[in-house]
Amino acid sequence: MKNLPLDGIKVVDLSAALTGPFCTQLLADFGAEVLKIEPPGKGDMLRAFGPPYLKGESPYFLLTNRNKRGITLDITKEKGREILIRLAKDADVFIENYRPGVKKKLKIDYDTLKEINPRLIYCSISGFGQTGPYAERAGFDPIAQGMSGIASITGWKHTGPVRVGVAIGDSLGGIFATYGILMAIIERERSGQGQRVETSLLEGLISVLGFQAAKYFATGERPEPLGNDHGMVSPYGTFKTQDSFINIAAGNQGMWERLAEALGLKHLIQDERFRTVPDRVTNRSELGKLLEEKLAKKTTKEWGEILNEVGVANGPILHIDEVFQDPQVLHQEMLLEMDHPTIGKIKNLGFPAKLSRTPATVRRPPPLLGQHTEELLKELGYGPQEIETLRKEKII
Structure with missing residues (x-):
């Protein structure tokens, strides 16, 4: 040894x-x-x-x-x-x-x-x-x-x-x-x-309070729970698909634009509500509804394959038994x-x-x-x- x-x-x-x-x-x-x-x-x-x-x-x-x-x-x-x-x-x-x-x-x-x-x-x-x-x-x-x-x-x-x-x-x-x-x-x-x-x-x-501490230090305001959403980036959270849920993390502008195109929502890229990161954070709820209308048309696996092909970070929500069967x-x-x-x-x-x-x-x-x-x-x-x-x- x-x-x-x-x-x-x-x-x-x-x-x-x-x-x-x-x-x-x-x-x-x-x-x-x-x-x-x-x-x-x-x-x-x-x-x-x-x-x-x-x-x-x-x-x-x-x-x-x-x-x-x-x-x-x-x-x-x-x-x-x-x-x-x-x-x-x-x-x-x-x-x-x-x-x-x-x-x-x-x-x-x-x-x-x-x-x-x-x-x-x-x-x-x-x-x-x-x-x-x-x-x-x-x-x-x-x-x-x-x-x-x-x-x-x-x-x-x-x-x-x-x-x-x-x-x-x-x-x-x-x-x-x-x-x-x-x-x-x-x-x-x-x-x-x-x-x-x-x-x-x-x-x-x-x-490890991370961005929540950063927000508090910057504003003095008390952070509130946001469920599966991120407080400073959007779309960045959990979304309903046809058969289950999917995590999508459009962590930069390019990834957001590729996501919008992959979902057939290219017109949202120039929409004033969603043009920049601050815009999308402010209008997170509206954006989430529009995304889920499209995501509901395919399964999590199907969307995973589509989004992986265009380089958008995503993944399913696995149960513990599924984790220990996952090939990676x-x-x-x-x-x-x-x-x-x-x-x-x-x-x-x-x-x-x-x-x-x-x-x-x-x-x-x-x-x-x-x-x-x-x-x-x-x-x-x-x-x-x-x-x-x-x-x-x-x-x-």
């Missing part, structure tokens, strides 16, 4: 749920050695999320924990904390999602661990940040979606606020945590020093299969970042609860009798 970009990087992963585990899976996919630490008996809270379950395992847990070794450890007990400290002594990265007060109480905060390992990159993920008035508040994805403004601009005026259909705040938090960790690793090559990396669900979501998705290997020790073959999401010489690989399935506990303790120098004692004392 070729060397991977993060070979030799040891990650102690104390995080649970989605954000932290997603971050460490991104690192693990590219070669980092990730040691996933879970409480004995119950494990990561995500193991309980369901139904459905696959032979007792949560598919949600399986989605974000491949390429890791798993150890159970009660870090609230002194012997458990001692083992954690030994794992952290030569680690490159330590990641956790405790509230600030909890990690200080457990004596596993950054200031404590950097005295033991000055090169340690310590990543904290939270709902709202490590300091400030909300620092000690519990935070989950829908809470952050609401407080970031994302929910207020999703949906339509008549629906009220709508949550994005996946845990987008958790996923963004994991991506930004990975980004911060990689920056710290690069900087450490120059300074030789570790540092603290912090991110939160709230900050990640605010950072399969070509890009965004559906993976791996062998799991108790389930057998399981499906998983592919690698969204492709590297030509050192691509991501699947090397391990998600660990069973405590699967590698003895293996890791032996690597630390613990003997069979010591391990048995730790088990009896419910440290592991």
